[in-house]
Amino acid sequence: MSEVSTSPVAAVHLEKTAFHEERKAGSFMIGDVDSDGETSFWYCCPCPCGRIGLLNVGKNFKPADGPSWEWNGSLDAPTLMPSVHHVGHWHGWLQDGVWKSC
Ligand SMILES: [Zn+2]
Numbered sequence: 001m002s003e004v005s006t007s008p009v010a011a012v013h014l015e016k017t018a019f020h021e022e023r024k025a026g027s028f029m030i031g032d033v034d035s036d037g038e039t040s041f042w043y044c045c046p047c048p049c050g051r052i053g054l055l056n057v058g059k060n061f062k063p064a065d066g067p068s069w070e071w072n073g074s075l076d077a078p079t080l081m082p083s084v085h086h087v088g089h090w091h092g093w094l095q096d097g098v099w100k101s102c
Pocket of ligand 1: 086
């Protein structure tokens with residue numbers, strides 16, 4: 001075991017109110033999906049800092065305007081491509097509903 005926690009963290013989908021009140025590490029919420037298939041992916045950093053990040057994602061595609069991520073459209077087992085870098089303290093992947101640091 002290292003001193004820095006690198007344990008996988010479950011990505012739990014929450015509604016807006018719960019997301020902002022609980023600040024649960026690894027939780028996320030999705031904005032309304034536009035007609036072009038793009039939406040906002042809000043997440044609470046998988047480390048215990050409680051900070052919230054926002055990604056521009058496309059449902060099953062990567063939006064042309066960067067920076068952006070491809071989201072598989074799942075709320076139960078979300079996957080994002082490419083990796084997520086919460087600058088300064090967390091970098092890793094969200095795959096099949098689990099945040100894995102790297
Ligand atoms: Zn953090």
